[in-house]
Amino acid sequence: MSEHEHIVTPTGTYVATFVALLILTALTYLAAIHDFGWMNTPIALAIALLKASFVVIFFMGVRYNTPLTKVVVITGFCWLFILFGLTLNDYLTRPWLGVPGR
Amino acid sequence: MSDVAHTQDSYLGPPYGLGAWLLTKDHKRIAILYLISITIFFAVGAMFAAGIRLELLTPKGDLWTSDTYNKLFTLHGVVMIFFFLVPSIPAVLGNFLLPIMIGAKDLAFPRINLLSWYIYIAGAIITLTAVFTGGLDTGWTFYVPYSTLSSHTAVTTAAVGVFITGFSSILTGLNFIVTVHRMRAPGMTWFRLPLFVWAMYATSLQMILGTPVIAITVLLVAAERFLHLGFFDPSLGGDPVLFQHLFWFYSHPAVYIMVLPGMGVISELVAAVSRKQVFGYSFVAFSSLAIALIGFLVWGHHLFVSSQSIYAGLVFSILTMLVAIPSAVKTFNWTATMYKGAVTWDSSVYWVIGFLGLFTIGGLTGLFLAAMGMDIHLSDSYFVIAHFHYIMVGGSLMAYLGGLHFWWPKMTGRMFNDTLAKASAVLVFIGFNLTFFPQFVLGYMGMPRRYHAYPDEFQVLNVLSTAGAGVLAVGYLLPAFYLTYSLFKGAKAPANPWGAKGLEWTVPSPPPTFNFESDPVVNEPAYNYNPGREVHVG
Amino acid sequence: MASSSTPLETGAQGHAHNPNLQHHFYSMSQQLEASTLGMWVFLVTEIMFFGGMFMAYIVYRITYPEAWVLGSHHLNVGLGALNTGVLICSSLTMALAVRSAQVSSRKGQIVNLILTIVFGATFLVVKFFEYKEKFEHHLVPGPHFDMTLPDAGQQQLFFSLYFMLTGVHAAHMIVGIGLMLVILTMAIRGRFSSEYYTPVEISGLYWHFVDIVWIFLFPLLYLLGAHLAAHGG
Amino acid sequence: MDLLFLFIAAVSAFFVVLVAALVLIFAVKFRRRHPDAVGADIHGSLALELTWTFIPFVLAMIMFFWGADLFFRLARPPVDSMEVFAVGKQWMWKVQHPEGVREINELHVPIGRNVRVTLGSEDVIHDFSIPAFRVKMDAVPGKLTTLWFKAEVPGTYHLFCMEYCGTNHSAMIGTVTAMPPEEYEAWLAGGGSAGGPAVPPAQAGEQLFTGSTYGCSTCHKSDHTGVAPSLVGVYGSQVQLADGRTVIADDNYVRESIMVPTAKVVKGYQPIMPPFQGLVSEEQVIQIIAYLKTLKADAAPAH
Numbered sequence A: 001m002s003e004h005e006h007i008v009t010p011t012g013t014y015v016a017t018f019v020a021l022l023i024l025t026a027l028t029y030l031a032a033i034h035d036f037g038w039m040n041t042p043i044a045l046a047i048a049l050l051k052a053s054f055v056v057i058f059f060m061g062v063r064y065n066t067p068l069t070k071v072v073v074i075t076g077f078c079w080l081f082i083l084f085g086l087t088l089n090d091y092l093t094r095p096w097l098g099v100p101g102r
Numbered sequence B: 001m002s003d004v005a006h007t008q009d010s011y012l013g014p015p016y017g018l019g020a021w022l023l024t025k026d027h028k029r030i031a032i033l034y035l036i037s038i039t040i041f042f043a044v045g046a047m048f049a050a051g052i053r054l055e056l057l058t059p060k061g062d063l064w065t066s067d068t069y070n071k072l073f074t075l076h077g078v079v080m081i082f083f084f085l086v087p088s089i090p091a092v093l094g095n096f097l098l099p100i101m102i103g104a105k106d107l108a109f110p111r112i113n114l115l116s117w118y119i120y121i122a123g124a125i126i127t128l129t130a131v132f133t134g135g136l137d138t139g140w141t142f143y144v145p146y147s148t149l150s151s152h153t154a155v156t157t158a159a160v161g162v163f164i165t166g167f168s169s170i171l172t173g174l175n176f177i178v179t180v181h182r183m184r185a186p187g188m189t190w191f192r193l194p195l196f197v198w199a200m201y202a203t204s205l206q207m208i209l210g211t212p213v214i215a216i217t218v219l220l221v222a223a224e225r226f227l228h229l230g231f232f233d234p235s236l237g238g239d240p241v242l243f244q245h246l247f248w249f250y251s252h253p254a255v256y257i258m259v260l261p262g263m264g265v266i267s268e269l270v271a272a273v274s275r276k277q278v279f280g281y282s283f284v285a286f287s288s289l290a291i292a293l294i295g296f297l298v299w300g301h302h303l304f305v306s307s308q309s310i311y312a313g314l315v316f317s318i319l320t321m322l323v324a325i326p327s328a329v330k331t332f333n334w335t336a337t338m339y340k341g342a343v344t345w346d347s348s349v350y351w352v353i354g355f356l357g358l359f360t361i362g363g364l365t366g367l368f369l370a371a372m373g374m375d376i377h378l379s380d381s382y383f384v385i386a387h388f389h390y391i392m393v394g395g396s397l398m399a400y401l402g403g404l405h406f407w408w409p410k411m412t413g414r415m416f417n418d419t420l421a422k423a424s425a426v427l428v429f430i431g432f433n434l435t436f437f438p439q440f441v442l443g444y445m446g447m448p449r450r451y452h453a454y455p456d457e458f459q460v461l462n463v464l465s466t467a468g469a470g471v472l473a474v475g476y477l478l479p480a481f482y483l484t485y486s487l488f489k490g491a492k493a494p495a496n497p498w499g500a501k502g503l504e505w506t507v508p509s510p511p512p513t514f515n516f517e518s519d520p521v522v523n524e525p526a527y528n529y530n531p532g533r534e535v536h537v538g
Numbered sequence C: 001m002a003s004s005s006t007p008l009e010t011g012a013q014g015h016a017h018n019p020n021l022q023h024h025f026y027s028m029s030q031q032l033e034a035s036t037l038g039m040w041v042f043l044v045t046e047i048m049f050f051g052g053m054f055m056a057y058i059v060y061r062i063t064y065p066e067a068w069v070l071g072s073h074h075l076n077v078g079l080g081a082l083n084t085g086v087l088i089c090s091s092l093t094m095a096l097a098v099r100s101a102q103v104s105s106r107k108g109q110i111v112n113l114i115l116t117i118v119f120g121a122t123f124l125v126v127k128f129f130e131y132k133e134k135f136e137h138h139l140v141p142g143p144h145f146d147m148t149l150p151d152a153g154q155q156q157l158f159f160s161l162y163f164m165l166t167g168v169h170a171a172h173m174i175v176g177i178g179l180m181l182v183i184l185t186m187a188i189r190g191r192f193s194s195e196y197y198t199p200v201e202i203s204g205l206y207w208h209f210v211d212i213v214w215i216f217l218f219p220l221l222y223l224l225g226a227h228l229a230a231h232g233g
Numbered sequence D: 001m002d003l004l005f006l007f008i009a010a011v012s013a014f015f016v017v018l019v020a021a022l023v024l025i026f027a028v029k030f031r032r033r034h035p036d037a038v039g040a041d042i043h044g045s046l047a048l049e050l051t052w053t054f055i056p057f058v059l060a061m062i063m064f065f066w067g068a069d070l071f072f073r074l075a076r077p078p079v080d081s082m083e084v085f086a087v088g089k090q091w092m093w094k095v096q097h098p099e100g101v102r103e104i105n106e107l108h109v110p111i112g113r114n115v116r117v118t119l120g121s122e123d124v125i126h127d128f129s130i131p132a133f134r135v136k137m138d139a140v141p142g143k144l145t146t147l148w149f150k151a152e153v154p155g156t157y158h159l160f161c162m163e164y165c166g167t168n169h170s171a172m173i174g175t176v177t178a179m180p181p182e183e184y185e186a187w188l189a190g191g192g193s194a195g196g197p198a199v200p201p202a203q204a205g206e207q208l209f210t211g212s213t214y215g216c217s218t219c220h221k222s223d224h225t226g227v228a229p230s231l232v233g234v235y236g237s238q239v240q241l242a243d244g245r246t247v248i249a250d251d252n253y254v255r256e257s258i259m260v261p262t263a264k265v266v267k268g269y270q271p272i273m274p275p276f277q278g279l280v281s282e283e284q285v286i287q288i289i290a291y292l293k294t295l296k297a298d299a300a301p302a303h
């Protein structure tokens, strides 16, 4: 693949990613045993999302991939949110109707 | 171009044996494998339809028991949708044509292509096992909790069958997407792609994004039934409506999976019969993508009377209205394409006209259902049945048959009897309207679907409908005869019998194993019937 | 649209002779790009596949927050965390295996692939003991579920989703290990080098994806209302 | 609704005829006159594209607003409706009138009066549909749903179960009889067609609530002295929940509070109420709700 200059990630990057993931896992746990009220879940998800992005960007090498790959990844998440969003659009608005006369 | 000396054998040539076919990696041979299998399934589904129509001749449920009737319409729906219409155009015509149309030697992943056929067959066999080990009586929609807690039929087996078949569709979609992105011939830019390819691309997007959800959903149903896990069980606090969301998240896009390929075929046919550039190429191309996208946002229109929140209903209703617009754009563009064309009166144009008429009716009646207040009355009535048969049978199936005839000479190297083909198209058109138009009226009068027996006043229209099905049957049986006949006795087809444009018409009929004698290079837009000036489309 | 890379720019130059080039591709780079794109598209379908279950999870968690916390307390956070670590290790070795292929180090590939498989197997063993524990405590939904628990019905919903999510995830691990065994044999035979390492690369993508799923499963299943437990709730 | 139907039908007919006519005219007028003829070199027209995007868009929006308006009117029963309860089970409808009269697969209603039907289901999904009145609603197990209608013309009409529910789905049919109010009163007084003791649902609910089987009132006292909130005036009010949300106490909230009390815990109370899932039947839930509705804040009952 000489003409295609496929970049080889240095081992150091991988190890750094690995360490970061472990630290974030510990952080997930620490965040969970603290009471942040309703914020607990968003925090947990934010950390998970961060971890996932590390894996996607470094381990899976999206960094060096074609723009198309990035579009594909983003599409995947968008569709997931279509599924979540429009379904919740039902569940979260159900109580709005109330009872007759109110 | 077609007269170059053959340096390769046609794909139909040696090696012949069964093994050479069953282990082939050639997209054209796989297309033929699919053609044979889905034809069988169409016949199976049609026999179920005959069973339904015969029962409905009389108001009393006298031909079958109600359990049998329930199995009939369920299996009719399951077979026709999952095993016939979803794979029909993509897996047969798409498989055969897509690589040739873009100037590739094969799909990106030939082995996966073959695998997807085997998966399809495996799913089909499992589902057929269900038919013989208790049947299936849930309706093709598998609604819980009936399917999980109440039905005594082989729901688990059937669910696993549908689950498996889903992967066949996913793999086909995946293959097409990668092929369109990565395998185009030099000079085949996105805006030179035939519109059929655009339609297949949009369809594939829906297949890969939607199908996994139905797969997991039926798996949940199977697990709830078989392993006694609980996902939707109301006695545990589960919500049956959640199932409906998950089901329709796929199954609404699935209806576009079923119609977009048909639209693609019609775009090709309209151009070829008029010998003219498709009017508004980029609008037709992008409307396919628009349908693919918006099509994912409207599934809740199947839940208007399901106790879904009425506010959610609002959102879904307005989006449904929006998704009708790209279809309208397409319809008008096809019509405009014929303006000042050089329109042939070969059989192809019969299918095109049939499609346009029936699809328009089917689509417009969708609007009745999308208008929420109206749907309250029409939902789950025969109006819905008529709506979707108009689109799926009048639209997609008509387009499939049209495409099959149009490319038959290319696929088999033989010409069929054009007069009989016209007769078949006319019979299908008449029979179809006779069968399904009365159902609109029935639905408006309030006749519920999935009814084995019905009140007397609906009988006249039902008899009409059954009679129509008889005519329709003749219309469908006819091609089976003259197409088979053509295989043996038909005249040899030239490379381009219709004088049409497109890479597939530059190669011999039937095409050689690697499609092209030499690597094709494209330097003109699609449908360039008036060569001479490079055009911008719009 | 990524019309950028016209598939043919590389044309039929020297490497058309690479024995790994399939006949219908023009060049190795076209082949590699097609395969990776294929795998990414497949992973998108996987996202949607798990998405259906996550949807059910979200809906019921909103509806029955209490039961979800109660259910979560029955899970073994220690084992869950251990498995998270194990999977992260396996992801590292996987990434290194791909790298070894890229730099044509056969030994590196073999060592790292074996490690990946070992970590994967460890994960499954731990999972097995977790499942076993659930069986013993009558936490498997169905007729044997411990109905004396508060909110027994809704907790069954939780455990159904727990088993389904982790079960499907475990099934993916098993497939992944199978895949790795195949890749390992190919690596031992010296099939991969900087010239050709597509199979290693795309199996790696799959493996990492399975890891990502777990990254979400861990907090969503094991750590709900952990702060309540920590304060003796 | 029938007006809307006519409107869409007219629009549809117009477009079907338009498309069909154009296609046929073009196909004939521009038929191929020479085997090698090709069509004119026309590629498209932005103006036309915009026109035929815009016109259908406007028409579709009219349909949407019209349909949505109708739907909202049908989804929200007027306050003064008479309340009938119907529970679907494989394969029949059990109907109960506010005065307690019961019927099966039949529904008698007075004309000129808004009738609200509250629907429950004991097993699978059914659908209560009266095509002549253009109404239909699923009866979903695990929740309560409603629909309403007003009969104008005396007569008998079809009642269908319109959601597939198994073997005898097509036999889950009945009749709706609309009769002048006086006849209806007489019919009620005669104990309906089924006969049997006529205990009004609200009264039955009261017995359930205060009786010893479930013992609701041992905890729920009307004077706020119990371990549980007083349920006087709760129905239809805003309830503060322990997790900070507020919800309106509608049918489904009350139903859920009985079946799965921990799903939504009232602020200031411990989640000690036992779940009644599997103990209290759908019909009894409906009766309890009917009773709770009578507990208005101003007129606290005696017990």
Ligand code: HEA
Residues within 6 Å of the ligand: B141, B255, B256, B258, B259, B301, B302, B304, B320, B321, B323, B324, B325, B327, B328, B329, B331, B359, B360, B361, B362, B363, B364, B365, B366, B367, B369, B370, B371, B375, B378, B379, B380, B384, B387, B388, B391, B392, B396, D011, D015, D016, D019, D055, D056, D057, D059, D060
């Ligand atoms: C190929 C299949 C297919 C296709 C393409 C469609 C297309 C559409 N469908 Fe259909 N539908 C089904 C198959 C399909 N449907 C099936 C199988 C069911 C029932 C499933 C079951 O319950 O078993 C169903 C059910 C169904 C329902 C639910 C009914 C119910 O159960 O209560 C609704 C409601 O909104 C609906 C609406 C629409 C609309 C608005 C379109 C639109 O996309 C149509 C767009 C097309 C046009 C509008 C025609 C062309 C336009 C013009 C000529 C210009 C004029 C246009 C305007 C003025 C806007 N469909």
Ligand code: HEA
Residues within 6 Å of the ligand: B046, B047, B049, B050, B052, B053, B054, B073, B074, B076, B077, B078, B080, B081, B084, B085, B138, B139, B140, B141, B385, B389, B392, B393, B397, B435, B448, B449, B450, B451, B452, B466, B469, B470, B472, B473, B474, B476
């Ligand atoms: C691709 C999809 C597809 C196709 C091609 C068809 C084709 C046909 N369908 Fe189907 N249909 C569905 C998809 C499809 N259908 C779906 C999804 C449902 C919903 C299922 C559910 O509710 O779960 C349904 C439901 C359905 C019903 C409603 C059943 C009910 O709700 O009770 C009816 C009733 O008339 C019907 C009729 C027909 C007819 C007459 C044909 C014709 O086109 C078929 C023509 C073929 C023949 C008629 C058979 C061959 C002829 C003979 C063997 C000769 C003898 C026959 C006679 C004299 C009649 N279909």
Ligand code: CUA
Residues within 6 Å of the ligand: D088, D090, D091, D125, D126, D127, D161, D162, D163, D164, D165, D166, D169, D170, D172
């Ligand atoms: Cu009850 Cu259909």
Ligand SMILES: [Cu+2]
Residues within 6 Å of the ligand: B251, B252, B255, B298, B299, B301, B302
């Ligand atoms: Cu739909």
